[in-house]
Amino acid sequence: MSTILETHGLTMRFGGVVAVNNVNFSLLERELRCLVGPNGAGKSTFFKCLTGQYPLSHENGRVLIRGADVTGWETYEIVRSGVGIKTQIPSVMNGLTVQENLWLAARRIHGWHGARGAMEEIADELHLGDLLRRNVGELSHGQRQMVEIGIVLVQRPWLVLLDEPAAGMTGNEVERLIGVVRRINLTASVIVVDHDMEFVRLLNSRVTVFHQGAILVEGPSDQVLADPAVLEVYIGSRAT
Amino acid sequence: MTDWPSAGRIRWGWFLLAAAILVLLPLVTETLTPTLLLIWALFALSLGMMWGFAGLLSFGHAAYFGLGAYTYAIAVLNIGESTVPLLLSLIVPAAVAAAIGAMMFYGRISDVYMGVITLVVTLILFKFMSATAGDAYKIGAARLGGFNGIPGYPTLNAPGFPDISLFGMPTYYICAAALLLSYLLWRWILARSFGRVLIGIRENEMRCELLGYNVAAYKTGIFALSAAMAGLAGCLFANWAEIVTPAMFGLSQAAEVLIWVIVGGLGTLIGPILGAVVLGYVKILLGQQTLIDNSLILGALLIFVVLAMPRGVVPALQLVWGSIRRRARARSGRHGTRRRLGVSPAERV
Amino acid sequence: MDYAEVIGLEILYMIAFLVLTSAGLAIVFGMMRVINLAHGEFVMLGGYTTIACDKAGINIYFAMLVVSPLVVGMVGLVVERTIIRFLYGRMIDTMLATWGLSLLLIGVVTLIFGNTAVSVPAPISGYQVGEFQMGGYNLFIILVTAAMGIGMWGVLRFTRAGLIARGAMQGPDVVSALGYNPRQVYMITFTAGAALSGLAGGVLAPLTGLLPSSGGAYIAKAFITVITGGAAVISGTLSSGIIFGTINQIVSFAIHPVLGEIAMLVLAIILLRLMPKGITGRFFGDRT
Numbered sequence: 108m109s110t111i112l113e114t115h116g117l118t119m120r121f122g123g124v125v126a127v128n129n130v131n132f133s134l135l136e137r138e139l140r141c142l143v144g145p146n147g148a149g150k151s152t153f154f155k156c157l158t159g160q161y162p163l164s165h166e167n168g169r170v171l172i173r174g175a176d177v178t179g180w181e182t183y184e185i186v187r188s189g190v191g192i193k194t195q196i197p198s199v200m201n202g203l204t205v206q207e208n209l210w211l212a213a214r215r216i217h218g219w220h221g222a223r224g225a226m227e228e229i230a231d232e233l234h235l236g237d238l239l240r241r242n243v244g245e246l247s248h249g250q251r252q253m254v255e256i257g258i259v260l261v262q263r264p265w266l267v268l269l270d271e272p273a274a275g276m277t278g279n280e281v282e283r284l285i286g287v288v289r290r291i292n293l294t295a296s297v298i299v300v301d302h303d304m305e306f307v308r309l310l311n312s313r314v315t316v317f318h319q320g321a322i323l324v325e326g327p328s329d330q331v332l333a334d335p336a337v338l339e340v341y342i343g344s345r346a347t
Numbered sequence: 348m349t350d351w352p353s354a355g356r357i358r359w360g361w362f363l364l365a366a367a368i369l370v371l372l373p374l375v376t377e378t379l380t381p382t383l384l385l386i387w388a389l390f391a392l393s394l395g396m397m398w399g400f401a402g403l404l405s406f407g408h409a410a411y412f413g414l415g416a417y418t419y420a421i422a423v424l425n426i427g428e429s430t431v432p433l434l435l436s437l438i439v440p441a442a443v444a445a446a447i448g449a450m451m452f453y454g455r456i457s458d459v460y461m462g463v464i465t466l467v468v469t470l471i472l473f474k475f476m477s478a479t480a481g482d483a484y485k486i487g488a489a490r491l492g493g494f495n496g497i498p499g500y501p502t503l504n505a506p507g508f509p510d511i512s513l514f515g516m517p518t519y520y521i522c523a524a525a526l527l528l529s530y531l532l533w534r535w536i537l538a539r540s541f542g543r544v545l546i547g548i549r550e551n552e553m554r555c556e557l558l559g560y561n562v563a564a565y566k567t568g569i570f571a572l573s574a575a576m577a578g579l580a581g582c583l584f585a586n587w588a589e590i591v592t593p594a595m596f597g598l599s600q601a602a603e604v605l606i607w608v609i610v611g612g613l614g615t616l617i618g619p620i621l622g623a624v625v626l627g628y629v630k631i632l633l634g635q636q637t638l639i640d641n642s643l644i645l646g647a648l649l650i651f652v653v654l655a656m657p658r659g660v661v662p663a664l665q666l667v668w669g670s671i672r673r674r675a676r677a678r679s680g681r682h683g684t685r686r687r688l689g690v691s692p693a694e695r696v
Numbered sequence: 697m698d699y700a701e702v703i704g705l706e707i708l709y710m711i712a713f714l715v716l717t718s719a720g721l722a723i724v725f726g727m728m729r730v731i732n733l734a735h736g737e738f739v740m741l742g743g744y745t746t747i748a749c750d751k752a753g754i755n756i757y758f759a760m761l762v763v764s765p766l767v768v769g770m771v772g773l774v775v776e777r778t779i780i781r782f783l784y785g786r787m788i789d790t791m792l793a794t795w796g797l798s799l800l801l802i803g804v805v806t807l808i809f810g811n812t813a814v815s816v817p818a819p820i821s822g823y824q825v826g827e828f829q830m831g832g833y834n835l836f837i838i839l840v841t842a843a844m845g846i847g848m849w850g851v852l853r854f855t856r857a858g859l860i861a862r863g864a865m866q867g868p869d870v871v872s873a874l875g876y877n878p879r880q881v882y883m884i885t886f887t888a889g890a891a892l893s894g895l896a897g898g899v900l901a902p903l904t905g906l907l908p909s910s911g912g913a914y915i916a917k918a919f920i921t922v923i924t925g926g927a928a929v930i931s932g933t934l935s936s937g938i939i940f941g942t943i944n945q946i947v948s949f950a951i952h953p954v955l956g957e958i959a960m961l962v963l964a965i966i967l968l969r970l971m972p973k974g975i976t977g978r979f980f981g982d983r984t
Contacts, residue, residue, distance in 0.1 A: 158557075186559035198557060200550035203353050211547045212558050214540055258558065404788060454969050459731070459787050463923050464965055470916050471961045478954035598912055602795055609792060643803025649796025653789050654782055 144317030191264030395619030402549030407469030415578025444574030496592030612661030720893030736911030742897020764898030772890020813905030
């Protein structure tokens with residue numbers, strides 16, 4: 108299986124603070140990976156470097172997607188190469204209906220005529236059918252997250268980046284989400300950034316732990332989550 | 348797909364009625380004032396489209412109004428026939444706007460700074476044109492005239508026939524046609540992908556970027572298109588007033604068109620048109636007396652609208668109308684009308 | 697040599713002019729992120745106040761340094777209470793409402809004073825520098841501006857009010873954390889900004905004939921000076937004042953006065969494009 112995402116020496120500084128410190132990361136095709144770490148560990152900054160939301164120059168290191176150097180690419184260019192991105196704060200078009208949101212997302216890939224079909228298909232899959240005519244701004248937080256996942260997926264990306272997808276979701280919604288993530292993972296690689304350890308545990312994937320801008324530990328989830336170094340970083344005391 | 352509430356749709360009945368009124372109007376009244384009102388409506392529509400649907404607020408849209416007018420005057424003095432100058436009056440403002448737009452949007456300039464830059468652009472043009480007095484300043488056969496502007500150029504003629512003038516009533520019909528066609532054009536754009544992506548950009552620019560749309564390109568595109576329409580309005584104004592002056596680039600003109608749009612209504616196409624026609628007419632009436640200054644009324648009005656009805660009069664009226672109808676339906680016991688909870692204005696017309 | 701002195705003084709004067717006319721706007725923008733497009737009209741009101749006082753027999757220095765700031769400060773207070781305070785956080789709406797206010801003020805002044813220019817003679821006469829006649833009053837303006845700048849810096853640096861003000865520049869939560877009501881702080885800030893605009897108007901009144909529309913001449917330059925300067929009140933306004941003042945005068949002297957103004961405007965666009973947070977946003981971080 109080939110490597111579809113790698114970073115070489117990725118570094119990001121804000122003034123005197125080194126938020127991401129010389130990170131070498133790699134992801135295989137159709138792999139599911141969770142990025143965890145306490146607040147301020149640099150996961151979100153790392154994420155934004157991958158998505159082009161922080162403009163990169165070659166001083167920041169390199170990011171390669173499917174072998175191509177995408178360092179310094181604009182966000183929309185990265186997305187066009189087949190990456191789907193769901194941001195930490197739900198980024199949807201609140202003044203438009205669910206249908207309009209999904210259609211706009213579908214349009215770019217499926218064209219004018221295919222967009223409607225693709226939109227209805229994803230709405231079915233994510234149980235958004237009843238909500239199609241509702242304004243996204245009126246929906247609950249969890250529903251809005253699901254809409255955002257919908258607009259990401261309808262573009263059929265082969266790499267999906269999810270930043271805190273479970274935030275604000277009810278138990279049922281989280282279960283559905285796990286099903287969705289597994290289904291995406293059948294055809295695409297997925298990186299999930301989240302704080303919710305239960306959610307991460309349930310996903311049962313390889314886990315990368317960030318701490319102070321660097322990778323602390325990486326390995327299978329049950330191993331990593333029991334690692335005393337990881338526990339110390341999260342809880343701040345020695346686990347005996 | 349017909350379900351796109353945020354873009355609204357044409358009510359053909361009303362449109363044809365409006366067209367009929369415009370066609371028949373000269374039978375009942377003189378056309379001098381209506382022509383001016385139509386020109387202002389076109390100008391307001393150009394800004395309203397960009398601001399209301401794409402979310403781009405240009406504080407200095409007067410720049411393109413003036414550029415269109417000056418381009419026409421200069422070109423027609425040099426060429427002698429009006430068809431090419433008319434086309435140029437769309438192209439030149441569009442090109443300038445494309446350049447400035449690209450500079451701003453590809454540089455990820457935010458709304459406030461876009462306001463500042465666009466304002467400064469129109470100020471530059473104002474100062475520059477005001478200072479071009481004297482024979483040294485001319486383009487071809489056209490003296491720029493400084494503060495006094497350029498008078499006495501040939502007005503529109505039938506395409507290809509420089510001797511057949513279209514001044515007076517024909518110009519009125521040209522303005523009416525321009526407004527009606529522009530309205531249809533914006534409606535068409537809003538029904539296509541281009542318009543829908545613009546609305547998406549207005550709602551959440553980052554998300555559109557994250558969907559793979561080149562947001563900067565879209566913004567530049569609508570900016571240029573809007574400038575072309577403002578330029579057309581400027582050209583028609585040049586043909587109405589028979590003189591072009593730097594005041595067209597001035598702060599006053601820039602403020603007025605903004606006030607027309609915001610009072611009329613953001614996010615609708617009819618709002619800016621109505622705002623321009625009503626306020627324009629009020630200005631003409633006020634201009635005939637000296638007791639109350641026009642600035643005072645406009646200023647007070649703008650303050651009031653911003654405080655009380657930030658999206659403008661038409662959307663506020665639509666909300667009121669919507670709630671009246673809902674209450675009427677509830678009272679008459681009719682079911683099945685889903686309560687509209689959203690705040691998005693009913694973009695119907 | 698004389699020519700160099702003249703140009704030097706003219707540049708200094710231009711810088712002072714920009715800083716003086718921008719100070720009020722800078723305070724309000726730097727501390728409240730409010731862009732007051734009626735700022736030019738506040739300056740104009742200061743001018744009219746001074747002229748009216750002078751015609752009423754009041755000492756002109758008293759009029760321009762005390763009465764004008766007080767009167768325009770009061771106007772600012774009323775404006776803040778009736779308009780601005782409902783629009784905090786809504787930058788574009790504030791710009792629109794204050795643009796409306798500027799039109800309103802022009803209308804009101806036209807109603808009261810009519811549309812003909814009023815003026816007052818400069819209390820200090822000119823002097824000779826070699827072959828050139830220099831305005832002595834210009835030196836006064838430079839001095840007043842310097843005094844104002846030092847005064848502002850002193851207040852911000854050494855007084856409790858200044859501390860609260862600097863806190864306000866970071867955000868309303870800082871003000872609350874210090875135990876003060878942000879709304880009150882904003883009210884006082886806006887009033888102070890208006891007072892400074894009134895001061896500028898009063899001091900500049902003897903220069904030319906004043907019309908209700910004179911505000912327009914001030915707002916454009918003040919606006920771009922402040923926005924380009926960035927959020928830091930003193931260093932921002934000073935930096936951009938220096939850059940713009942210098943460019944304006946150099947181009948004016950070298951080529952043509954109008955081109956000087958245009959050069960300033962073009963430069964503003966370039967700077968805004970390159971440094972969207974203003975000069976101080978880019979280079980100085982969070983300093984006063």
